[in-house]
Amino acid sequence: MATGRTHRPATRSRGIPEATVARLPLYLRALTALSERSVPTVSSEELAAAAGVNSAKLRKDFSYLGSYGTRGVGYDVEYLVYQISRELGLTQDWPVVIVGIGNLGAALAGYGGFASRGFRVAALIDADPAMTGKPVAGIPVQHSDDLEKIISEDGVSIGVIATPAGVAQQVCDRLVAAGVTSILNFAPTVLSVPDGVDVRKVDLSIELQILAFHEQRKAGEETSTEEGPDTGAEPEAATAVVPPAPRGAAGDTGHKGPDGDVPAVMPA
Amino acid sequence: MATGRTHRPATRSRGIPEATVARLPLYLRALTALSERSVPTVSSEELAAAAGVNSAKLRKDFSYLGSYGTRGVGYDVEYLVYQISRELGLTQDWPVVIVGIGNLGAALAGYGGFASRGFRVAALIDADPAMTGKPVAGIPVQHSDDLEKIISEDGVSIGVIATPAGVAQQVCDRLVAAGVTSILNFAPTVLSVPDGVDVRKVDLSIELQILAFHEQRKAGEETSTEEGPDTGAEPEAATAVVPPAPRGAAGDTGHKGPDGDVPAVMPA
DNA sequence: TGTTGTGAACCATTTCACAGCC
DNA sequence: GGCTGTGAAATGGTTCACAACA
Numbered sequence: 001m002a003t004g005r006t007h008r009p010a011t012r013s014r015g016i017p018e019a020t021v022a023r024l025p026l027y028l029r030a031l032t033a034l035s036e037r038s039v040p041t042v043s044s045e046e047l048a049a050a051a052g053v054n055s056a057k058l059r060k061d062f063s064y065l066g067s068y069g070t071r072g073v074g075y076d077v078e079y080l081v082y083q084i085s086r087e088l089g090l091t092q093d094w095p096v097v098i099v100g101i102g103n104l105g106a107a108l109a110g111y112g113g114f115a116s117r118g119f120r121v122a123a124l125i126d127a128d129p130a131m132t133g134k135p136v137a138g139i140p141v142q143h144s145d146d147l148e149k150i151i152s153e154d155g156v157s158i159g160v161i162a163t164p165a166g167v168a169q170q171v172c173d174r175l176v177a178a179g180v181t182s183i184l185n186f187a188p189t190v191l192s193v194p195d196g197v198d199v200r201k202v203d204l205s206i207e208l209q210i211l212a213f214h215e216q217r218k219a220g221e222e223t224s225t226e227e228g229p230d231t232g233a234e235p236e237a238a239t240a241v242v243p244p245a246p247r248g249a250a251g252d253t254g255h256k257g258p259d260g261d262v263p264a265v266m267p268a
Numbered sequence: 269m270a271t272g273r274t275h276r277p278a279t280r281s282r283g284i285p286e287a288t289v290a291r292l293p294l295y296l297r298a299l300t301a302l303s304e305r306s307v308p309t310v311s312s313e314e315l316a317a318a319a320g321v322n323s324a325k326l327r328k329d330f331s332y333l334g335s336y337g338t339r340g341v342g343y344d345v346e347y348l349v350y351q352i353s354r355e356l357g358l359t360q361d362w363p364v365v366i367v368g369i370g371n372l373g374a375a376l377a378g379y380g381g382f383a384s385r386g387f388r389v390a391a392l393i394d395a396d397p398a399m400t401g402k403p404v405a406g407i408p409v410q411h412s413d414d415l416e417k418i419i420s421e422d423g424v425s426i427g428v429i430a431t432p433a434g435v436a437q438q439v440c441d442r443l444v445a446a447g448v449t450s451i452l453n454f455a456p457t458v459l460s461v462p463d464g465v466d467v468r469k470v471d472l473s474i475e476l477q478i479l480a481f482h483e484q485r486k487a488g489e490e491t492s493t494e495e496g497p498d499t500g501a502e503p504e505a506a507t508a509v510v511p512p513a514p515r516g517a518a519g520d521t522g523h524k525g526p527d528g529d530v531p532a533v534m535p536a
Numbered sequence: 537t538g539t540t541g542t543g544a545a546c547c548a549t550t551t552c553a554c555a556g557c558c
Numbered sequence: 559g560g561c562t563g564t565g566a567a568a569t570g571g572t573t574c575a576c577a578a579c580a
Binding site for chain 2: 550552
């Protein structure tokens, strides 16, 4: 084992587990709701219910942040909101750019949940000249020629890609070259980025496929292995057989964007 | 909690791990791309690279499905496409309804990745009478009064919720009552559903918050605990102190939908 | 008394490393 | 020789259960 390569050093110093980080926004949302109702304190049990997790997990999660509760009482809502916000880095302003202003990009531009959490849409970028200057969600679309300038001038470090899959990698490369170090990718494609750049991926059709898997299981629940019982099919059969019908060989995948009709962003 | 509750019985019979199920769509996409390029076989190494995972994981994943490869050669692309599609339940038609046709709902309605994988948008539903009959992505919007009828007539078992958070639970209840057993939720709220109903959640702002967390870590990388070193703040300080500035107490959370301006779906 | 914070046990997932087979 | 399939080890995450404490 070459040992040296530690994909990421587990978030330096007092490292918070990835799974915990992923739940902090959930807690934050529940806490903000309590805060608006002027609830002063909350127990791990109540807060866990509101966030949809179990209370032992919540307490363990909070224990990574510090000892912010009071035994016998619970947690101070306002104080926790602040601590979690700070831990997530939401006490500062994060300018983001959205590239690819099709249906999805437009929906993202107008999404209220961004602004309210310290994310500021610094620019909307699209390759279609016809879009340039047109306001979407109150923000004028800029042409992708100016991508580099926009990023460096505004100090943008987070980029959202909502282009068709075919151009997503090129857009990604340009974003990274211009200084972006975190990318939220809606295009159904695997992006490769240099070390030190984070990519998170949201794929709408993957979620549906996972649901379909479970749905199928439910359907076959009573009737046991109702229809496809070729479980232990012999290995030789497997290699020799030609699939009955590859199903939708002329499908999409890899060529269509996340949006059917979104205009493409052309690389420089 | 009366002990007995086994959230879900780990997918009956020869159970495929959840983590594996979540990756099958990834493999499927990569394989479909290869299939379109008429590549006949692929090694675990190549396919893993295309899907963005490591090859040991991929082989382990496939081993849960069966022995579909050939040692010394690799996997037959067409055959694997078929097997994974079947496992995911994509060889059958899944009618879905989308409730809440704001920006996001419209984007989802037009999303190419659904139709190409066996998902058929059976209906678009919105509570705004002004929307009724208006075609979105070629499909006329129907009024939410007819929700129950649409679901039962079309045999819909998968519902997508893209309404504001405030009405998501009510919409969810109606969907479930009408027979939907899988829900993809875009509203930033925790849905409660009876046993036997699956919910998956996509939250756009959560992903950004996770990125912000890592981004913040990067920024403070050189300068050690640059700015917020109150790690071991005394417990008494914690309970006594009032947070310096709760930041955005007048924010959103819980009241705004996933779309800034999406019309609300009113429950019947 | 009621609730947090946390070791310890448990479980799921990933990775290693190599036998088995083409 | 090359690549799959898989036990076994390692890692990471969750849950239990209870001591500490306001």
